[in-house]
Amino acid sequence: MHLVKITTVQTLEKDLKVIILGDYAVGKTAFICRYIEGKFKTQEPTIGAAFFLKQWGPYNIAVWDTAGGERYTGLSSFYCRNAGAAILAYDMSNSMGMKLDLMTPESRDITLEEGKKLARELNENIDISKLPSDPYFETSSLNGQHVNEVFEFIFQHCLPLTEAQRKAAFEKNSGTVELTEKDSTKKSCCSK
């Protein structure tokens, strides 16, 4: 379950910094791992923060994973500094973890509408109507559902690639072939 907050500030070092925030054990690390490595791994609680680098066409993107543990709360805002986009992750049902794959209609605490509403509120400063979809995604790191879409959405918004650039980038990198497949799912979602 991820909300995306987009700002326009960018760091000098990397072309884009994306950070994920959220309570402990909601699955932030698993989510990033699914995207970067393409597989689901059970994670140890993150200590402090972790850092990943992703290539997006000609750009370098720094993806920061933060720790949700209470004692690290003071660090989150510090690590947010200079981020171009933040992903706010939370449990769809606070009782059992935020994982879409575990979700049944009864176990759901926060409805799709509530989620979207929050996402819109958080992104007040940008024109939502120009986005291809709501900056809100319900994901599963276990089966990979909607994971790539979140990143694609952010990257394409912050650092738009031309069709040709995207093609070139994906041909180079076999890891992102999967992403294009998911991409089509996402598009079909959007056209609805």
Added chain:
Amino acid sequence: MSIKAFELVPAIERIKLMSDKARTQEDTKNLFDNLKKCIFVLLDRMSGYMWQKFIHRNHFVVHYTIEEKTSTSGKTVFHSDKQGHKYLAVKKPINQLKAASALNRIMVLCDNTLILLNMFDLEPIVSGAKIKGVTCFCINENPAYGNPFSVEICVALKKKQLQFYTVTEDRLVHIRDISVSEPAVALGLDGSFVCVALSSQYCMINFETAHIQDLFPFDGEQNKPLILRISREEFLLSGPSALGMFVTSDGISQRPPLQWSENLINQHQKQAIPFQGGTYLGNFDGRLFIASGKEIYSLVPVAWEKQIYRRFQQQAAFIEFSQQNFDEARELFKDGQVDVQEVISLYPKLLPTNTSFTRSIQPLHEIADINQLCRGQDSLLTDYKTFLRLYLEDIRGTKEAIGFKQEIDIALLKLYAEVNSPELIPLIAVDTGCDLKDCVDWLEKYNRYHALALLYKYHSENDKALHIWTRLVNGEIKDEAFPGLQFVIEYLSNLTDHELVWKYVDWILEKDPENGVKIFTERPPNEPQSERLRPDIVIDYLHRFPKAVITYLEFLVFQKKMEKEKYHTHLAVLYLDSVLQLMKTNNIKKEEIDIARSKLRHMLQISNLYRVQLILGKAKEQEMHAECAILYGKLEEHDKALRILVHKLKDFGGAENYCIVNSQGKDPSYRKRLFHALLSVYLDPSYEHKENLVKPAILQILPENWSVNLLSQFLNRNVRKSLNTCRTTRIELCNRAFGDSSFVRYPNGVVTHVHCAKNKHICPVTGKLFSTKRS
């Protein structure tokens, strides 16, 4: 993000310090209370790593020189020498001590007052410049103004204020003040930025613009804030849960936090040196010192610190690399412990194809590959390849190479193959990390067929290896490294897959039967027996190659000492055949036949297992007397044998030898019997001899210890017989035989020829005068 354990190296041992220490009981006790405030001060980096250190405890400043050495085991050890100490006339203990080497001053914070001392005599400077109300201070190692004759410092005052000064030899010049919300407890300076730990949070302040940026809070109760400037515009701060947080002057983090102090704390708590408990951390010229509570002077090149330092080294390494400063690059690659794959990955196609390696997430460099660096300049490309080769050779087998054997060996193989290096074969032959997957194509591409075959061999693909060697021998492919057929023979003779041996035997023996047979005769000594290499099978097979069979049988009979009649007879027959063959050949040199015959005789003599009759028949037919003599000997028909030796071959030495050889290992009486036999042969009157056979030489052959008695009868009889013959057949006087029936006999029995009897009254032999009266 895994962080190595800390290495703690004692810089100055407790004992030493104790003995140096002022002597009162009181002081000794105080020593420990105040040790937590001990500080190491880097004054100067002299040749090698020499530090001057001033430590202060209580009211003393002690000056040490510390020398860093690396022991033979690779451990860092410190040697310290005390230079002097100074008692400061102050009432409170010293809180902080720093050196300004350029000014020959040390700065001492004591009783909230900052004063300057002369570095060498430790006396306060004459001007008496000082700042009061100071809680802590810090030197700017990256000065904002950059005046070489001054040092920039920042001091934190008790009254929620920071002050900036430049310090000269005798003055403290006030620059500006900045107010803060809480009193500062720790400081770090770099350029125009000061990183400050207030009582509950860190912030970054630009002291030029007075802009204050909050960083993150910390729990002042649990953790003592620490600020360490690690490089230009970057600090390392202690964060919650023992995290090491990186912060740039911009107030952001460009690296993930380090979990460094977990280890440190654990390690220290065991020694009752809580890191939070007021220890001191200092970074001097890439070395880090920690002063701790009880374990008096621990010096810690801390792993995280090393790690950062290492990263700089690594980046520097690639810069040197891109500028062809190869010696520097190599040292930095090694010192910085650069993942060797990072280096190899700069060379297209040199990493194993199945590698899972991807370059460091935080890129160490912007080099695509060496082609990009060389831009088509071939000589440069060669230099780069030479560099890699030397670097890999250098680290191969050392601890830097652990875990990368395959990567290193494969890269080396590819480099060697390209330039046809003589190192290629040794690389492959023993304990190689080269796999087949990558290397086969590469070696083929560069026609390194022999190396390829050896690699197959190393990976137990013997058939493939042999296939290549076959093609090399047949000249279908060429590789000058290939030593030739002999090599293949040797290889087969050591190959334990006997099925496979047979596959190539035909081809080898057709090419070279004489050497090829070594496949069977030069097997490994402790090779287990196998049905496929049973001698009978081999002999059957070798039929087509007569010389090879002989060599093989010789191997069985003489070397393996196989006691099978079949092999012995077979070998004897083959020897005999080859003699006969030679004898039939025209124009053959006598020596050749002699050699063949002596081989045969040797065999007949030393073996007792062949079928004598079979050989004897043929030998008699061909009148091969010497051979017959040996064969009779085997049948114990000594008389016949000796007769042949003495009468047919006139080989008296041989006859004697016969007696000795044939009685070897037998009862002594057997030898006697043989010599009897020999004597009888010699003395046998039925043979006509022109000479006297009973020569002293013959008697000499009789063993000395034989009693004369034993022989007397025999000798008597024979000597008499012989004498008689002599007498009756020879004339004493002229020693000539009787020519006709008439002779002269003197009264004393002397018989002479008629023409020898000149005077009938005087015996011509004895000169005896006989009576002339009697007639």
